[in-house]
Amino acid sequence: MQFLKNYFKVFFVVYGVLIFTKFLFVWYLGNHLEDYSITQKIYAIFFGYKFDFATASFLAFLSSLFDFRKKVYAFIASFLVVAVFLLQLSDIFYFYEANRHIGYEISDALADGASLFMTALSQHTAMSIFGFVMSVLLFWGSWKFFLHVNSQKLDRYFLLKKIVLLALSVFFIRGMFQHIPLNPWQSNQIGDVKLASVALNATYNVVFSLSKKSSKLKMADIPKVSKEDIFQTMQVLYPEKNTNTELPLIHSKPNVVFFLLESWSLQYVTPKTAPNFYAIKEQGITIPFMVAGGHRTTEGMFSIFASYPNPLGKSVAKTQLQDFKYDSLIYAFNKQGYQSAFFQGTSKETSGTGSFAQSLGFHKSYGKQDVIERKYETNYWGVHDVDLYNFVKTKIKEPFVVGINGATTHDDKLPKGVKKLHFSDDKKLNNIQNAIHFSDYALGKFIKEIEVKYPNTIFVLVADHCGGYLNGSLSNYEIPFVIYSKKLISPKKFDLILSQRDIAPSVSDLVLGDYKQLFSGFSGKSLFSDIKFFASYYHNGLEGWIEDKKLIEYNLATQQLDCYKIHNKEKFKIKCGTKENEYQRDNLSFTYLTQKLLFENKILDFKKFRDSKE
Secondary structure (H helix, E strand, O other): OHHHHHHHHHHHHHHHHHHHHHHHHHHHOHHHHOOOOHHHHHHHHHHOHHHHHHHHHHHHHHHHOOOOOHHHHHHHHHHHHHHHHHHHHHHHHHHHHHOOOOOOOHHHHHHOHHHHHHHHHHHOHHHHHHHHHHHHHHHHHHHHHHOOOOOOOOOOOHHHHHHHHHHHHHHHHOOOOOOOOOOHHHHHHHOOHHHHHHHOOHHHHHHHHHHHHOOOOOOOOOOOOOHHHHHHHHHHHOOOOOOOOOOOOOOOOOEEEEEEEOOOOOOOOOOOOOHHHHHHHHOOEEOOEEEOOOOOHHHHHHHHHHOOOOOOOOOOOOOHHHHOOOOOHHHHHHHOOOEEEEEEOOOOOHHHHHHHHHHOOOOEEEOHHHOOOOOOOOOOOOOOHHHHHHHHHHHOOOOEEEEEEOOHHHOOOOOOOOOOOOOOOOHHHHHHHHHHHHHHHHHHHHHHHHHHHOOOEEEEEEEOOOOOOOOOOHHHOEEOEEEEOOOOOOOEEOOOEEEHHHHHHHHHHHHHOOHHHHOOOOOOOOOOOOOOOOEEEEEOOEEEEEEOOEEEEEEOOOOOEEEEEEEOOEEEEEOOOHHHHHHHHHHHHHHHHHHHHHHOOOHHHHHHHHOOOO
16 A cells, blocks of 8 residues: 555645645734634634645645656655645735735736746745745755655556545545535635635645636626516616716817726825825815725726626636627727727736737737836836836827826836835835835826826826735725816815726716716716715625625625725724615625626626616
8 A cells, every 4th residue: 555655645745835834824914814813813724624635635646646766756746845835935925915815817927927026036035035945945855755655666556556546636626525526715614704815725726727727717606696686786776867967078079098006005005105196186086995896907907997897806808708798988989089009017918918908999009018218127027107108108199098007016116216215114015105106206297298288188097906915805995096187177076985897987977978878888887977886896705895885795605794884994893784784685686697797798788787767
C-alpha cells in the first residue's frame, strides 16, 4: 500500500500549507475580521476542510502520476506545494484590494502577471519578501521530504493504482459524502459572509473557475420567484413617472465626458485628497454616494452604460453574455452623430476592457500603447492620468462622447518630481490617498482645459469600482458621483442613494430625451423623471438592497436577513420589520428577473415588466 502512503504524504503537506496560509489570511487582513473572536476565526479556518481536502487530493493525484521516478516525483510534488503557497499568498493581496477571492479573474491575472507582481512587491513589500523566503524553504523542505518515498514500478498494477487514487480524489473533490458536487458558494453555509471568506481557500476557487472556463457562464443559484411576486415588485419599484418634473433637456447637442475614476473609493476621496473633485461637486448635480455595480472596470462599464445588473459576482465581458442583445447609452449617441471613443491608461485589453467598450458602442478604443507622448514615466500598470488626458485632447472632435479610465490610481506610485503629501500615518493608506490627490490634480486640470475649448460639455464623474482594502460589505461599493457643466447645468443636491445603473437614464433624460421611450433594457432610474429609487449590490454571497435610507443584506446560502439604517454613509443594525421584509421580496424578485433575462438573452424584454401597469 506504499502508493497510498505516497499519495497522503503530498495530501497532508498541501493541507498543512493551506491551513498555514489561512492563518496568514486572518492575520494579514485583521481589520476584515476585527469583530470576531479567535475561536470564531479558527472555527472558520477548519470549517472549510472540504475545500482544503479537495485541493490537497487533486494535487496529490497529479503528483502520483510521476511516482515511478523518485526525483521527478519529488520535484513535481515540491513544485505544486510552492505553487499552492504562492497562489494563496497572491489571493491575500488580491482580497486586500478587491475584498473577494481570486476566481474567474485568474486568466486576466495571468495576462497582467508582471504588473500584478510589481504591485504586490511595492505595496506589500514585507509580505512579498516573506513569501519569497518561504517559497525557497518550502521547496527545499518538500524536496528533502518527498525524496524518501518509495517509487512505484511501471508494472501491470500501476494503472490500477492510479484508478484507485483517482476514485479517492474524486471522493474528496465532490465534498466527500454530500449529495451535490462541492461548489465555492457552499462556504457561506458557515452562516457569515466574512467567515465564509476564511473557510474557502483560493486555490480551490481558482481550479473550480478554470474547470468552468471552457463552458458557458451560468446563472447563479438564486431563489426562484413567482410571477405574482415579480409583478407586484415591478409595480412598486417602477411607479408612474414624476409628471411634475420637467426634463432639463439640453438641446444644444453637448459633448459628454464619462470619467470612470479608477478605484476611487468614497472612503479615500475627501476634500483634502480630492479638492478639485469636491469643488466640482459643489457646482454640479450630486448625491451623498453611489453604489457600484461590481469590483472590476468592465462590471462598472456594464452598469453605467447598459443600465443593467452584472451576473452576480462576475462580469459580462469575455463571456457568451457579451455577444447578447442589450441597450447601451453609447449606441444612442452614435445615432445622433457623435464621435465616440474609450480611453484607458492601462493596456486596452486588460481584462478585455477595450473590446468590451467597443461592444458597448464606442467606435474607437485606446490604451497605454497609443499614448506616445508622455510627461511622466509609467507606473506598474500604465500611463499617468495627466498623460492620458493630454492624449484624449488630441483625439476628440465635436460632438463627442468619451469614456476615460485612468491608471494613476490603479497603483499607488507617484511619478518622479511629484511631492508626496501627508494624509495619514498609515503608510499604505497615505500612498493610496496621494495617488488619488495626483489623479485629482490631473482631473481638475483637464476639465478646466476642456471647458475653455469646448464649453458645451457635460462631465459625468463616477468611480468604476472601489479599490483598496475596505472593511465591511457596503463600504466596498460606496463611490463618488457628480454630473457637472459650468455652462449647461445648475448645481443641485439630491438626498438619494443611487446605483451606477441610474447614470445612463439620467444622462439620457438630460441630453437625448425620455429614457423610457429610447431604451427597452434600462433597469436604472433617472434623477430627472423618476420618483422612486433603489440600489443593490452582490458581495461574496450577500445580496444588498438599499431603499429609503434602509439597507437589507440577504445571505443566499443561509437565507439569513440582516437589516440596517444608513446615516452619514455608515450602516447601523436595526430589527427587521414589515417594511424590510417587503424590501426583501423586491430584492429577490428584481434579482431573479434581471438575472433570468440576462442569461436568456432577453434583456430588451425588461421594458415589458418595467412599464407594465396592468
